[in-house]
Amino acid sequence: MNKNSAIQSFSPFATRATQGEQFGYQLNELPFVLSSAVSRAYRRITGVQLSIVLALALISGSAWAANPFEQELFKALKQGVQEKVTGKSAVSVEEETAIGRQIAGNLLGAAPLVKDAKLQKYVNNVGRWVADQSERPDLIWHFGVIESNDVNAFAAPGGYIFVTKGLYKLLQSEAELAGVLAHEVGHVIRQHHLKILQQSKLIDLGSQAIAKNVSGGSDRVQNLIGSGAEIVSRSLDKDAEFEADRIAVVLATRAGYDSFGLPAVLQQIGHFAKDDGDVALLFKTHPHPDDRLAKLGTAMDDRFDGVKGKTLEKRLYRIK
Amino acid sequence: MKITKLGLTLGALLLSGALHAAESGTALKNDDIKAEPFRDAKTVATLATGDKVDILKKDGGWFQVKSAKGQGWVRMLSIRKGDVRKGGSDASGLLGLASGRAGTGKVVATTGIRGLNEEELKAAKFNEEELKRAESYATGKSAAAKFAAQGQLAARPFDYLPAPK
Numbered sequence: 008m009n010k011n012s013a014i015q016s017f018s019p020f021a022t023r024a025t026q027g028e029q030f031g032y033q034l035n036e037l038p039f040v041l042s043s044a045v046s047r048a049y050r051r052i053t054g055v056q057l058s059i060v061l062a063l064a065l066i067s068g069s070a071w072a073a074n075p076f077e078q079e080l081f082k083a084l085k086q087g088v089q090e091k092v093t094g095k096s097a098v099s100v101e102e103e104t105a106i107g108r109q110i111a112g113n114l115l116g117a118a119p120l121v122k123d124a125k126l127q128k129y130v131n132n133v134g135r136w137v138a139d140q141s142e143r144p145d146l147i148w149h150f151g152v153i154e155s156n157d158v159n160a161f162a163a164p165g166g167y168i169f170v171t172k173g174l175y176k177l178l179q180s181e182a183e184l185a186g187v188l189a190h191e192v193g194h195v196i197r198q199h200h201l202k203i204l205q206q207s208k209l210i211d212l213g214s215q216a217i218a219k220n221v222s223g224g225s226d227r228v229q230n231l232i233g234s235g236a237e238i239v240s241r242s243l244d245k246d247a248e249f250e251a252d253r254i255a256v257v258l259a260t261r262a263g264y265d266s267f268g269l270p271a272v273l274q275q276i277g278h279f280a281k282d283d284g285d286v287a288l289l290f291k292t293h294p295h296p297d298d299r300l301a302k303l304g305t306a307m308d309d310r311f312d313g314v315k316g317k318t319l320e321k322r323l324y325r326i327k
Numbered sequence: 328m329k330i331t332k333l334g335l336t337l338g339a340l341l342l343s344g345a346l347h348a349a350e351s352g353t354a355l356k357n358d359d360i361k362a363e364p365f366r367d368a369k370t371v372a373t374l375a376t377g378d379k380v381d382i383l384k385k386d387g388g389w390f391q392v393k394s395a396k397g398q399g400w401v402r403m404l405s406i407r408k409g410d411v412r413k414g415g416s417d418a419s420g421l422l423g424l425a426s427g428r429a430g431t432g433k434v435v436a437t438t439g440i441r442g443l444n445e446e447e448l449k450a451a452k453f454n455e456e457e458l459k460r461a462e463s464y465a466t467g468k469s470a471a472a473k474f475a476a477q478g479q480l481a482a483r484p485f486d487y488l489p490a491p492k
Binding site (some may be wrong): 108109111112113114115116117118119120124127128131132133134135136139140144147148149150151155157159167171181224229234235236237239240246249250253254256257260261262263264265266267270271274275277278287288297300301302303304305306307309310311312313314315316317319322 | 355356365366385387388402403404405406407408443444445447448449450451452453454455457458460461462464465466467468470471472474475478479480481482483484485486487488489490491
């Protein structure tokens with residue numbers, strides 16, 4: 008029996024279609040995830056664990072469907088394997104999206120969208136195109152510009168990304184916007200905020216949220232994320248920020264943009280005095296732009312020499 | 328500053344098309360000044376960390392700079408932008424006001440809009456209506472691809488960067 012046919016009989020996992028489809032969760036991703044999981048499992052997981060997984064895989068699907076307890080056990084096992092192998096959080100896409108939605112709704116409670124539909128549509132176009140160059144093109148990505156003079160940008164799990172009007176107004180080309188959004192996309196695809204929540208034991212991995220879109224959001228999810236949108240004001244570790252910067256220049260490049268959009272914005276932001284209120288939170292939660300530039304310079308080295316991209320200054324939507 | 332002179336400065340700034348006109352910078356690290364914005368171009372001089380430069384132009388990942396050591400092209404990531412030079416501050420200040428920007432590219436504060444500090448984020452209350460509005464603007468894959476094509480953006484492969492040791 009080859010590995011792949013073993014994987015196909017993992018069908019009992021593919022039972023949570025109802026909400027998943029709404030969130031762009033492709034069931035056919037599952038065999039892929041698991042096949043890559045198992046192929047790498049040979050290297051990464053002990054033989055004993057692997058044989059348990061494979062043994063379970065041979066048990067017929069119908070037996071599992073009849074036993075909720077065992078289904079849960081199987082799910083937990085699958086998540087454990089997935090996490091071990093991919094380094095990704097074992098939180099389901101639905102759970103992740105529910106958490107992100109709650110955070111986004113809270114953030115919008117603090118600062119509403121700029122009332123300009125053309126602007127909002129434009130950032131969604133740029134953002135989605137950039138996000139589609141990442142390994143999570145099947146998330147339903149959301150982007151927005153919020154009404155605040157602060158210079159900042161926020162990412163919540165599941166693909167909710169917002170930039171402030173203060174930051175947007177600093178931008179001088181579409182490539183710069185792409186770079187800023189790509190940095191936030193980097194946080195989402197590496198699940199940086201989700202990991203913070205997990206580290207602080209706020210997410211109980213054994214539980215699966217049923218995200219109800221009740222008015223006021225979900226109390227259960229709110230309990231996971233602490234108060235309001237405070238999670239987005241928490242500092243990630245410096246390495247997560249440097250990593251998001253490295254991802255950003257690559258995603259922007261893949262999308263056909265000039266690679267130096269984000270660095271140009273960092274240079275602009277480096278102008279601000281440390282005690283300027285508009286950048287207070289940004290400077291508090293991120294390494295100084297100079298450090299980020301220096302780190303990016305080292306990482307980019309000469310890899311981008313001769314890589315030409317578009318800046319599209321003229322297409323940048325200007326806020327009236 | 329006389330009106331004529333100001334007009335000329337503004338005119339020059341607007342004509343140059345360089346957004347970073349009259350900006351000074353500082354070398355973040357030792358790096359070569361090249362005759363052209365290419366890695367293989369002839370090295371004209373070498374900047375040492377802390378050297379002051381004037382930034383004349385930007386081209387991709389390169390700044391054209393003037394410095395005591397020579398003039399040419401330096402990798403933009405080796406330069407930290409300093410403050411706008413005194414000579415250009417009046418003009419760019421006015422220019423900035425006209426476009427809602429101050430000379431440093433800083434947004435001019437308007438009253439009535441709150442900042443977003445930690446307390447505010449902590450106290451934020453879920454806004455269902457605003458969230459639904461935000462979600463209504465989502466772009467799908469095919470629409471995004473079409474938008475990209477309109478800007479002549481073509482997707483291309485490019486490997487992620489390794490984390491520096």
